[in-house]
Amino acid sequence: xxxxxxxxxxxxxxxxxxxxxxxxxxxxxxxxxxxxxxxxxxxxxxxxxxxxxxxxxxxxxxxxxxxxxxxxxxxxxxxxxxxxxxxxxxxxxxxxxxxxxxxxxxxxxxxxxxxxxxxxxxxxxxxxxxxxxxxxxxxxxxxxxxxxxxxxxxxxxxxxxxxxxxxxxxxxxxxxxxxxxxxxxxxxxxxxxxxxxxxxxxxxxxxxxxxxxxxxxxxxxxxxxxxxxxxxxx
Amino acid sequence: xxxxxxxxxxxxxxxxxxxxxxxxxxxxxxxxxxxxxxxxxxxxxxxxxxxxxxxxxxxxxxxxxxxxxxxxxxxxxxxxxxxxxxxxxxxxxxxxxxxxxxxxxxxxxxxxxxxxxxxxxxxxxxxxxxxxxxxxxxxxxxxxxxxxxxxxxxxxxxxxxxxxxxxxxxxxxxxxxxxxxxxxxxxxxxxxxxxxxxxxxxxxxxxxxxxxxxxxxxxxxxxxxxxxxxxxxx
DNA sequence: CGTCCATTTGATCAGGGTCAAGACGAGTGG
DNA sequence: CCACTCGTCTTGACCCTGATCAAATGGACG
Numbered sequence: 001x002x003x004x005x006x007x008x009x010x011x012x013x014x015x016x017x018x019x020x021x022x023x024x025x026x027x028x029x030x031x032x033x034x035x036x037x038x039x040x041x042x043x044x045x046x047x048x049x050x051x052x053x054x055x056x057x058x059x060x061x062x063x064x065x066x067x068x069x070x071x072x073x074x075x076x077x078x079x080x081x082x083x084x085x086x087x088x089x090x091x092x093x094x095x096x097x098x099x100x101x102x103x104x105x106x107x108x109x110x111x112x113x114x115x116x117x118x119x120x121x122x123x124x125x126x127x128x129x130x131x132x133x134x135x136x137x138x139x140x141x142x143x144x145x146x147x148x149x150x151x152x153x154x155x156x157x158x159x160x161x162x163x164x165x166x167x168x169x170x171x172x173x174x175x176x177x178x179x180x181x182x183x184x185x186x187x188x189x190x191x192x193x194x195x196x197x198x199x200x201x202x203x204x205x206x207x208x209x210x211x212x213x214x215x216x217x218x219x220x221x222x223x224x225x226x227x228x229x230x231x232x233x234x
Numbered sequence: 235x236x237x238x239x240x241x242x243x244x245x246x247x248x249x250x251x252x253x254x255x256x257x258x259x260x261x262x263x264x265x266x267x268x269x270x271x272x273x274x275x276x277x278x279x280x281x282x283x284x285x286x287x288x289x290x291x292x293x294x295x296x297x298x299x300x301x302x303x304x305x306x307x308x309x310x311x312x313x314x315x316x317x318x319x320x321x322x323x324x325x326x327x328x329x330x331x332x333x334x335x336x337x338x339x340x341x342x343x344x345x346x347x348x349x350x351x352x353x354x355x356x357x358x359x360x361x362x363x364x365x366x367x368x369x370x371x372x373x374x375x376x377x378x379x380x381x382x383x384x385x386x387x388x389x390x391x392x393x394x395x396x397x398x399x400x401x402x403x404x405x406x407x408x409x410x411x412x413x414x415x416x417x418x419x420x421x422x423x424x425x426x427x428x429x430x431x432x433x434x435x436x437x438x439x440x441x442x443x444x445x446x447x448x449x450x451x452x453x454x455x456x457x458x459x460x461x462x463x464x465x466x467x468x
Numbered sequence: 469c470g471t472c473c474a475t476t477t478g479a480t481c482a483g484g485g486t487c488a489a490g491a492c493g494a495g496t497g498g
Numbered sequence: 499c500c501a502c503t504c505g506t507c508t509t510g511a512c513c514c515t516g517a518t519c520a521a522a523t524g525g526a527c528g
Contacts, residue, residue: 063377067463071377088366094373131365132322138372139328143297143305145379146423150516180474189380194516196476212474212525229301384484415507428484430508446493446506 004032008055008106012079017122026116030106041097041105042083048093050107051083057103058165058177062186063095072186074137075100075177077164080130086110087117087127100177145189153188154198155227158208162217171209172218180213238266242289242340246313251356260350264340275331275339276317282327284341285317291337292399292411296420297329306420308371309334309411311398314364320344321351321361334411379423387422388432389461392442396451405443406452414447 006023009015015023032055035041041052044064059076073095076082082105085093108116117124144153158175166173181192181199188195199215202208207223209216217223240257243249249257266289269275275286278298293310307329310316316339319327342350351358378387392409400407415426415433422429433449436442441457443450451457 063373065377065381067381069381071380073373073376085366087362088369089363090366090370094370128321128362128365129323131362131369132319132324135322135365135369135372136324136328138369138376139297139307142307142372142375142379143299145376146305146420147299147301147303181476182474186380191517192475193477193518196474197516200476414505425485426507427486427509430506431484434508 004028004030004106009053012053014053014079014081014123014126015120016126018120022120026120027106029112030108033105033107035099035103035105037099037102039099041099041103042093044094044096045092048083048086048091048110050109051081051086051113052097052108053106054078054080054082055104055106057105058100059097059103060100060183061095061097070186071189072183074134075161075164081127084113084127084131087113088131100179150188150190150194151198152227154184154190154195155223157184157187158215158217159220159223159227161215162220166217169216171216173220174214174216178213179215184215238262238264238340243287246287248287248313248315248357248360249354250360252354256354260354261340263346264342267339267341269333269337269339271333271336273333275333275337276327278328278330279326282317282320282325282344284343285315285320285347286331286342287340288312288314288316289338289340291339292334293331293337294334294417295329295331304420305423306417308368309395309398315361318347318361318365321347322365334413384422384424384428385432386461388418388424388429389457391418391421392449392451393454393457393461395449396454400451403450405450407454408448408450412447413449418449 004027006020006027009027010020010023015026018026030053033041035057041059042048042050044062054076056078058078059082061073061076061082063071063073065071076097082097083093085091117127144156148156161175161179162173165176167176168174181195184195185192199208199210202223203210205222207217207219207226209218238261240254240261243261244254244257249260252260264287269291275293276282276284278296288310290312292312293316295307295310295316297305297307299305310331316331317327319325351361378390382390395409395413396407399410401410402408415429418429419426433442433444436457437444439456441451441453441460443452
């Protein structure tokens with residue numbers, strides 16, 4: 001394994017304001033890890049021995065019910081922390097984190113979190129801000145799940161995905177990692193069948209272009225119309 | 235208005251470890267406020283000028299959609315903080331807080347939050363733990379909304395309510411504040427009609443006793459069976 | 469070339485939303 | 499003290515969205 005370098009993390013807002021020396025100390029305590037596509041970084045209900053920083057790739061956070069149904073709570077992009085359960089007073093992970101593509105993560109023992117937070121104010125502040133916005137997101141999702149029809153929820157999900165991980169191509173804005181109908185269904189509380197029907201309908205109208213584990217949005221404007229109100233249906 | 239006394243807050247875990255002197259300082263900066271039933275403590279999207287501690291009463295946190303539908307995100311019990319948006323990097327309140335009964339709250343200007351957190355470590359730590367568990371709750375709710383049938387969601391909602399604000403009576407465990415069918419519908423993403431039908435069905439089976447803005451659970455065990463699995467339906 | 473998985477598409481049907489009407493109390497004003 | 503009104507709750511009838519069941523198609527990859 002190659003030696004870890006502070007340049008890996010020096011650009012991140014999370015570590016803003018740290019000296020080169022401090023960055024070295026932080027990186028020095030991390031273990032880097034390659035996680036192949038489909039593998040879990042950590043599992044729901046397991047002991048939260050570490051927290052992670054996603055350096056490269058995309059991760060989905062999944063909660064599973066006792067009955068075996070999965071719900072995708074959110075996707076994680078490079079530069080974000082995951083597995084900070086411990087920082088919030090939990091001893092186990094409340095969800096699983098699965099690599100959507102091959103990923104690179106840095107891992108620190110959970111115990112270090114409070115040390116980092118105490119030593120580097122920006123680190124603590126940024127984390128709490130992150131948690132705060134995740135709480136907002138979760139509440140927004142609850143509202144969507146409570147009040148919207150399936151087509152609106154799927155439209156919203158796609159818009160969030162391209163906002164977070166969109167990549168411009170000739171086909172429009174492409175979601176930058178493999179995502180199946182099943183995945184979208186698990187984000188929106190519906191079935192892969194319904195998602196499939198929606199996608200083909202939207203494809204015919206020219207709103208999206210999609211294929212096997214691939215979705216691109218060609219007309220975000222009209223997709224947003226579907227997401228926003230049900231008045232705009234035709 | 236009577237003089238504020240440190241005894242109001244001395245028992246709370248939030249202020250654990252503060253000296254009598256410190257408690258006086260904290261209370262001294264607060265303004266106490268009586269909020270009549272039905273009135274808002276703060277409104278969604280308004281400037282977050284203050285954060286609040288609920289001393290007495292019950293508050294529901296409501297998010298409203300642009301289309302005018304309301305979703306009840308959670309209920310707040312005495313001793314809990316509300317309106318801590320500012321602490322999480324927001325400048326406006328993400329939801330409204332409405333008094334479910336006549337309430338007493340303490341209010342501090344938002345700017346004081348960071349001062350308190352810096353000066354009294356227990357205060358900051360407790361808040362973040364609170365935010366963490368609210369994030370958990372929100373995710374749990376998302377999972378429930380995604381995977382459960384209406385009867386399960388309503389059963390879960392009632393169980394949470396009696397766990398949080400249950401009061402033992404001859405009729406079973408009573409929810410300690412007025413709550414309508416409409417309220418329960420807004421917690422569970424359904425309509426008051428469906429809630430009404432469920433309640434009468436459960437009343438006939440002897441699971442609950444309910445009336446106008448009043449719900450008591452007489453058989454939590456069987457209610458939990460409904461909430462848990464759909465295998466147990468008959 | 470064969471196997472596996474993602475996807476598509478059709479047919480069916482039920483959970484629960486919508487529409488409509490009424491009953492039941494609780495508070496208000498005469 | 500009673501009549502009235504308003505808000506909550508109940509209940510029936512109907513129908514639509516989207517789940518379920520079933521099967522076929524089509525790439526991707528070994």
